[in-house]
Amino acid sequence: MHVAIIGAGYVGLTTSACLAELGHDVTCVDIDSNRVSLLRDGIVPIHEPGLEELIQTNGAKGRLHFTSDLEAAATAAEIVLLAVGTPKGAGGEADLSQVRAAARAVAKAMRPDTVIAIKSTVEAGTARLMRELIAEVRGALDFRVASNPEFLREGSAVADFMKPDRIVIGADDQDAGARLVELYRPLTKRGVPVVLTGTVNAELIKYAANAFLALKIGYINDVADLCEEIGGDITAVSRGIGLDPRIGSSFLAPGPGYGDSCFPKDTEAFASIARRYAAPQPLIETLIGRNQERKRRLAARILGELEGPPSKARVALFGLAFKADTDDTRESAALTIAPILSQNGVAVATYDPMARAMMKGVAQHESPYAAAEGADVVAILTEWPEFAGLDLKRLAQTMRGKVILDCRNLLDPQRVSKHGLRCVSLGRAQTPRKATYLHAPPKTGKRAGPAAAAPNQV
DSSP: OEEEEEOOSHHHHHHHHHHHHTTOEEEEEOSOHHHHHHHHTTOOSSOOTTHHHHHHHHHHTTSEEEESOHHHHHHHOSEEEEOOOOOBOTTSSBOOHHHHHHHHHHHHHOOTTOEEEEOSOOOTTHHHHHHHHHHHHHTSOOSEEEEOOOOOOTTSHHHHHHSOSOEEEEESSHHHHHHHHHHTHHHHTTTOOEEEEOHHHHHHHHHHHHHHHHHHHHHHHHHHHHHHHHTOOHHHHHHHHHTSTTTOSTTOSOOSOOOSSSHHHHHHHHHHHHHHTTOOOHHHHHHHHHHHHHHHHHHHHHHHTOSSOGGGOEEEEEOOSSSTTOOOOTTOHHHHHHHHHHHTTOEEEEEOSSOOOOOTTEEEOSSHHHHTTTOSEEEEOSOOHHHHTOOHHHHHHHOSSOEEEETTOOSOHHHHHTTTOEEEESSSSOOOOOOTTOOSOOSSOTTOOHHHHOGGGO
């Protein structure tokens, strides 16, 4: 099939490369001519394992093309997939301006009987609104609009596309649904289930799924806090919970709170939609606040490990990306924690094997040991395998202090202690020592310091 994909971002690129790999003729459109030029040369501007190879291979085979000419791409396509951004709006809702702009542009160029499917994460009812918008622009109803949400995880997006748990297709007429089922025939022949439903249901499935996964993360973080206070071990507790097939083991590892371009934005949009329709989602509303609070509390926890005043301290943060195997720093823990430390006078150094982030007064280094030079505390924020294999002897010799705050539970505390270091894990019995110079008890719980409790310092 001839497919045009509007948007060469994370979702658009992965979808383009994988559909080409399935044998379709795919043209990916982006308004950024520099980005298009790089992609034509096989250079991928994002880090995603396996993606560059797919783009180069299918480009060489003539199945994958990149252009800024939307009109030409839409005119030649049987199916047009909209994969443009839907950033957070002022009230937490999804900003649909890019979707509207793309729909208008496609409406003017596409041929009759084209299926326009929305892959962007959008609020329920968007496909129907786009149908009205496109009909107004074209002056005809000779097309079909559908919803086809993506469920790609950064760091494993190619595998998620090629071996998905399910394919969700929202269509309000049979022909649109049948055309999209045919698009994914190479996958369904392998046994991948298809959820074929209406557009509103498909749009809700995306938001509800992401909100539920975010809830699992928030829940296990709260259980980890309880484990620390009561003397439990979150590793054993998580395993015991996850072996229940009704629950499952995914998203049950404690950490510094969820980040990325999806969970923070999608939970807020889901809550915003629910408020608008007077069907509030109190669990999600609470989760949003708790997730941000967790990052602030970890900053306070780092401050609490310092032996002297923050103005004379140095902290190394290992990990800028919100998770391993990506260079995406959006909503990452480091972007909250580093500014709080800096505002308290701490000299902050960072290291990440892939990600970069510009933060005022924060030094970025090319190795973990360079970042840890003279550090009083090292905090591991991202679960990069490199951090699990740290040379602890070298690290101990490099640091001034002796504390590692392992926010991903990558290290064996006993192994760490053999090198004269103290490992503070999440959800384990070790109780972090409290520094005596912190003046007032926090308002958000005993781990949070004064700076962390103030929202205007984030």
